[in-house]
Amino acid sequence: MTLPQRKPTRLKGFDYSTNGKYFVTICTHEKKKILSHIVGDVHERPALKMTKYGEIVDAVIRNIPERFGVEIDRYIVMPNHIHMIVSVDKSDERTIRELSLQHSIISNIVGYLKMNVSKQIHLYEPELIVWQRSFHDHIIRSERGYLKIWTYIDSNHQKWEDDVFYIE
Numbered sequence: 001m002t003l004p005q006r007k008p009t010r011l012k013g014f015d016y017s018t019n020g021k022y023f024v025t026i027c028t029h030e031k032k033k034i035l036s037h038i039v040g041d042v043h044e045r046p047a048l049k050m051t052k053y054g055e056i057v058d059a060v061i062r063n064i065p066e067r068f069g070v071e072i073d074r075y076i077v078m079p080n081h082i083h084m085i086v087s088v089d090k091s092d093e094r095t096i097r098e099l100s101l102q103h104s105i106i107s108n109i110v111g112y113l114k115m116n117v118s119k120q121i122h123l124y125e126p127e128l129i130v131w132q133r134s135f136h137d138h139i140i141r142s143e144r145g146y147l148k149i150w151t152y153i154d155s156n157h158q159k160w161e162d163d164v165f166y167i168e
Helices: 052-068 093-099 105-121 143-162
Strands: 020-027 036-039 047-050 071-077 081-088 136-140
Touching: 020 105, 036 143, 047 052, 047 071, 052 071, 052 081, 052 105, 071 143, 081 105, 081 143, 136 143
Parallel strands: none
Antiparallel strands: 020 081, 020 136, 036 047, 071 081
């Protein structure tokens, strides 16, 4: 049996070590809803309530700027995925250190997040596979694109049932 060929997830020819803004999406394994819940009555605006695993994700994301010398402009921890806007500025010494490694800084950040969250969750559920393989990134190229993604992240939980990652 021949397995399907994985399509490359990075933009061919793009230098991921340049300054810029990146929209990053990371999904849980099999899109299991383990990170948060959407709550609220029918007549209320939906709200996001993080699980203990979502709180772990939140804490690790909050540590990323200090660890990597980048900014996390906006993020949301949805039931089965995370969205983040990551701003890279090569003038920070921590960023320069990360860029000297083999992978892009975005790959390093995602690897750091996945590893640290998984280690902490495995204290509760050692057998749980937390993340799906890889991640999705989008290079934000304009202010208009940035504002559109910011708004999408900001309102993502309010449109959960229409979300591409929604699973009953």
